[in-house]
Amino acid sequence: MNEAARLSALRKAVDVLTDASPDDRLAARPNWDSLAVLLVVTHFEHDYGVTVTGAQVRACATVRDLLALLPSSQP
Amino acid sequence: MHSALSHFRIAGVAVTTGSVERDFIADGLAAGIDRAQLERVSAAVGLRKRLVAPAGVTALDLCEDAARRLLSALDVDPSSIDAVVFVTQTPDHPQPNDASLLHGRLGLSKAAMAFDLSHGCSGWVYGLHQAALLCAHGGAARVLLCAGDTLSRLTHPADRSVDPIFGDAGSAALVERTGVDAPWHFIFGTDGSAADVIAVPAGGARSPASESTKVVKRDAEGHGRCEENLRMDGAAVMSFTLREVPGAVKAALTAAGWKAPEACAFHQANRFVLSVLAKACGLDPASVPMDLTERFGNLSSASVPAVLAHAYGAALSTASLRLLACGYGVGLSWAAAAGPIGPCVCLPMLPLRR
Numbered sequence: 001m002n003e004a005a006r007l008s009a010l011r012k013a014v015d016v017l018t019d020a021s022p023d024d025r026l027a028a029r030p031n032w033d034s035l036a037v038l039l040v041v042t043h044f045e046h047d048y049g050v051t052v053t054g055a056q057v058r059a060c061a062t063v064r065d066l067l068a069l070l071p072s073s074q075p
Numbered sequence: 076m077h078s079a080l081s082h083f084r085i086a087g088v089a090v091t092t093g094s095v096e097r098d099f100i101a102d103g104l105a106a107g108i109d110r111a112q113l114e115r116v117s118a119a120v121g122l123r124k125r126l127v128a129p130a131g132v133t134a135l136d137l138c139e140d141a142a143r144r145l146l147s148a149l150d151v152d153p154s155s156i157d158a159v160v161f162v163t164q165t166p167d168h169p170q171p172n173d174a175s176l177l178h179g180r181l182g183l184s185k186a187a188m189a190f191d192l193s194h195g196c197s198g199w200v201y202g203l204h205q206a207a208l209l210c211a212h213g214g215a216a217r218v219l220l221c222a223g224d225t226l227s228r229l230t231h232p233a234d235r236s237v238d239p240i241f242g243d244a245g246s247a248a249l250v251e252r253t254g255v256d257a258p259w260h261f262i263f264g265t266d267g268s269a270a271d272v273i274a275v276p277a278g279g280a281r282s283p284a285s286e287s288t289k290v291v292k293r294d295a296e297g298h299g300r301c302e303e304n305l306r307m308d309g310a311a312v313m314s315f316t317l318r319e320v321p322g323a324v325k326a327a328l329t330a331a332g333w334k335a336p337e338a339c340a341f342h343q344a345n346r347f348v349l350s351v352l353a354k355a356c357g358l359d360p361a362s363v364p365m366d367l368t369e370r371f372g373n374l375s376s377a378s379v380p381a382v383l384a385h386a387y388g389a390a391l392s393t394a395s396l397r398l399l400a401c402g403y404g405v406g407l408s409w410a411a412a413a414g415p416i417g418p419c420v421c422l423p424m425l426p427l428r429r
Contacts, residue, residue, distance in 0.1 A: 015119065034236065034296060034309070035116055038347075041310040045317045046351055054310030058295075 006067050013043035022064040040066060077330060081258040083210035085203075086249040087420035089145035090384045091137045092371055093128035093227070093243035094426040102239065106232075121346025121365070125242035125372025126426060127227040134163045134223035135173045137245025137377075139180050140427050142221060145247045146181075148420050153181050157215035159189040160205050162198035162222035162376045164405065165229070166191060177221060195273070196342045196404025198222055198376035199246070200412050203400070204261050206250035220248040224375035226305060229275055231291065233299030237307050240345070242372020244424075246380035259414025260330035262323040266407045272311045273405040277302035312404075316348060320403045321355040323411040327399065331413035335362070336399035338390070338416070340382035343367040343374065344404075371424070375404075381424060388421035 003022070011018050016031040026032045037057045044050045052069050060066045099122040103113040117123060128137065138161065146153060161174035174189035183189075194201050199222045206218035223245030230238040277288035288302040300306055328336065339362060341349055349365035364386040367378060374381050379400050383391065390396060398416040403409040 015115075031112070031115065033112075035119055038310055038313060039119075042313050042317070042347075042351055045314045046355055049318075051314045051318065053314075054308065055295075057310070 003067060006070060007063070009047060010040070010043065010063070010066065013047070014039040017063065020063045022062065022067070024063045026060060026062060026066070044070065076263045077326065078204060078261040078263070079258050079330065080204070080207045080211045080261070081256050082253055083207045084251055084253050084255070084257070085416050085419055086251045087145050087149050087422070088246065088248045088380045088383045089141040089148070089422040090244055090246045090377055090381045090424045091140040091144070092126040092374070092424055092426050093132065093137070093225075094428070095127045095129050097125050097127055097372075099123055099125075099239050106235070108235070119347060121369045122239055123369040125227075126244070127241075127372070128225050128243040128427070132225070132427060132429070133167050134165050134225050134243070134245050135167050135176055137225075137243065137427055138173070138221035138223045138247055139177055139245070141223075141245050142177065142181060142219060142247035144422055144425070145249060145420070148422055149249060151217070151249065154184045156183050156217045156219050157187055158206070158209050158218045159183065159187065160192060160202050160218060160220045161190070162192045162194055162202040162220070163224055164193060164195050164375070165225045174221075194405070194408060195224065195375050196344070196373075196378065197402035197406065197408040197410045199379040200261065200400055200402045200410035201263070202376075203248070203250065203412065204263075204410075206248075207259060210250055210252040216252045218250045220250055222246050222376035222380065224377065226375050227372070229305035231300040231304040233291065234304065234306070236296070236298050236309060237305055240368075240373045242374050244371065244374040244377035244381060246377040248380055257415050258331075259412055260327050262326045262330070262411045264319055264323055264409045266315065266319070269311070269315065269407050272315065272407060273305075273307045275303065275305050313348065315407050316344070316352060316403050317355050319409050320352060320401065320411070321357070323409050324356040324399065324401055327411040327413040331397070333397055333413060335359075336413065337396040338387050338398045339363040340379045340387070340398060340400045341365070342402040342404065343378040343382065345373065376402075383416070384421045384424045388423065391417035391419050391421050393418055
């Protein structure tokens with residue numbers, strides 16, 4: 001799965017990222033909060049089988065950083 | 076671990092909740108949180124109302140009420156009960172255990188055994204397994220299984236990550252030996268390496284309660300709690316649940332030879348968790364009751380019997396259903412069970428009257 005497809009899936013899964021671009025800064029997104037972090041963690045676990053921690057998600061600065069948490073070999 | 080047990084049945088279930096209603100939105104507004112933010116979380120996670128125990132009421136009190144209502148409805152002579160299994164993480168005392176205290180309150184036979192089982196949200200399935208073992212292989216004809224917690228007491232009001240979640244309730248189920256070979260299949264799992272994901276760090280033997288364990292500190296997200304409070308890493312719990320529980324559920328269904336259950340009693344973490352978990356388990360989300368947390372709160376070890384009482388009481392009064400029961404939580408631990416239930420008595424959930 002390429003970055004565009006992963007971004008599309010992320011937008012569907014996380015309500016505050018529905019119109020997000022890869023370079024968007026997460027801290028500038030309205031409602032980027034603990035619920036949004038939970039939605040990202042859930043999306044990665046449920047749809048990719050990839051476990052990430054809340055701390056890893058909170059440490060991301062941009063949407064691209066979030067997508068980079070998924071291993072590149074991930075389908 | 077897979078365990079198959081037969082020759083027992085669940086004769087009845089009763090659940091008594093706390094009597095003090097808490098409202099997620101109203102409590103959040105009082106704490107100075109923006110209404111729009113509260114409504115977003117309420118809608119996404121499924122948090123609305125919860126019922127907590129008033130001051131002085133414990134899990135033992137709630138379970139005693141449920142047990143008295145159940146034994147009365149079933150017209151069971153308390154002296155015929157051979158064992159009490161009490162599942163709780165919030166016992167009245169370090170010693171003696173709640174099971175012995177309940178045994179005394181109900182005036183049970185001196186020939187009965189009584190013990191506690193320390194587990195939270197997976198605990199009812201663990202307790203059912205113990206009760207079933209006693210009936211199937213342990214010489215017991217009747218076992219009273221009680222499961223309840225008052226987790227609302229363990230959270231700190233300044234910890235919004237857990238404080239708005241929990242309700243308080245106690246349950247009672249009567250498990251009886253039968254001559255019928257109707258197997259149940261239990262699947263258990265544990266990941267003790269992640270035990271700190273859900274924990275009350277202080278107040279036990281390792282870190283006794285002291286002045287220092289009462290000091291409230293803020294975490295990186297601004298949530299306030301002390302070492303005697305319940306803490307939970309919600310993201311880690313979500314990952315664990317999706318990683319471990321679907322395999323256990325599928326293994327239980329496969330062992331039972333079922334394509335799908337007729338009744339699903341999952342621990343009610345919240346609607347969000349359950350909606351994702353149902354899909355991950357390959358179940359139709361519409362077939363999985365997931366509305367209890369927004370009505371009663373997360374009821375910990377009492378939530379699986381609460382689903383039976385709340386969602387299946389009417390059906391189980393006349394029918395036998397293929398039940399899938401599943402709990403997951405502190406330990407970390409998980410348990411799934413597939414077996415027949417009903418016809419049996421599932422009393423309406425009631426708040427404690429006192």
